[in-house]
Amino acid sequence: MPKLTLENVEVIYDKVFLAIKGVSLEVEEGGMVALLGANGAGKSTTLKAVSGLLGPERGAVTRGTIRFGDDDLLRMGAPQRVARGIVHVLEGRRVFDHLTPDENLIAAWHGGRSGKFDEIRDRVYEYFPRLRERGRSKAGYLSGGEQQMLAIGRALMTQPKLIMLDEPSLGLSPLLVQDIFAIIREINRKDGLGVLLVEQNAAATLDIVDSAYLIENGQVVMSGRAATLKENPDVQEFYLGGAGRVDYHAVRHYRRRKRWLS
């Protein structure tokens, strides 16, 4: 897999709203990287900048570069980026509701009617056997977890080199989240598929990724190896278990310190 590199990427919505302000990040070959942050931090915007999906929301990359290996992604349309091997599993699953799970997989396949198709579809069904059982009912009627599996399986049908997952744990039971994370990890290890994982739940995520970036207000405020980040007292306080306890004074203190550090 080529390396994904974002340098100083700035995204503006509606020509006025600055959503991310100079984000730089990297996903190494076969790497598994998390992008963590609270609501509205700019995680989804970052992924859309990479996959080329800002246009329909009247957003645009106004500064910076995004490269995948030698390719300048910003010069390409969304389908071209998929052809290069980048696929984006959208927040909220977004399966094709009125198609069956099997048709969802067919729709995402871009080769001809070859044996390769059967091979890859079989592999998807191996990872997610539930999908084969539900093969004939409309995807809109699948459970949330099944839809998430389908969204990931559908993305795998594009034969990606890098998969970007936007909050795949949203609305799923902790047990199911564990299952899905385990499968993502397995695909990453076995096929060398690069993974860029967006999550709010830092605790579960830092356990499975190699490294992570923390993003706040459209800026990367911290990054490093997962193990190092887990040890960091600020991360522990604000991302691992600090939920529910809102201490604005402490937050400000953290931000101020952050500026000194960077």
Next chain:
Amino acid sequence: MWYFLELLANGALVGLMYSLAALGFVLIYKSAGVPNLAQGTLVMAGAYAVWFFISLGLPLWIAVLIGCVVLFVFGLLVERLLLRHMVGQPVIMVVMLTLGLEILLRGLVPGVLGAAPKPLSIGVGLSPVIIGDVFLNRAYLWGGVLALVLIGLSLAFFRTRLGTKMRAVSDDHVASWAVGLSVERAIGLSWGIAGIAAVGAGTLWGSVQGVDWTLSGLLFPAIAVVILGGLDSIPGVLVGGLLVGILGSVIPGYLDSMVGGSTREVVTSLIILLTILVRPYGIFGREDIERI
């Protein structure tokens, strides 16, 4: 009794021809999510194209073939030159765009090719087909059968892989882009196929009522058909067309003599109003799947 059967059968056949006129509307609505108010003029343009190529001395089937190519390309161009710039704009703006297209075509095509009504013969004799005591209009019979075939073909098309991708696009544009489907190309293709269907409808309707701008008035029965059948359903277009055709034939068949005519338009508009009030999704229209 025979009179009723005759109204019923001829109404059903005319209804199938309405279905064909409405087919392009559904194709475009399915993929782009936009009601195409230019559907009537598209049919008119199809009729003009076929008439024009026949007037050059070409045989009918070649004229129809070239007409299909011309309107297919025209459909692709509409997407390329107009709709592609509307990504991210509110749907109402796109609807207004199709309305603009309707007005433009309705002026331009007769302006260039001649506004006087022109005959278009598809070589079907005028003598009726007689079954029992029922007189069937021969042109309607051909039209109905052809409409049925073309609708069947488009149903089959949506079962193919390419058709599956088009249905995916109609479900969710952003999700389609995210897995590498070209939404633009799918919408262009649906306009192109709508153009081909318009040539079919235009040829049939042109042969029964002549070729001039009034063919664009087919927009209204077409809208009744799709509202009744469901804006995005091909089986719906079939059933909706049959119902609009039958009601628009049987009711005027008995009432026109009493009230002095033109009850068909009343029936058509009543169908539109009642469906919207009683069942806004139409008979086969898909409701958005909501899981709670």
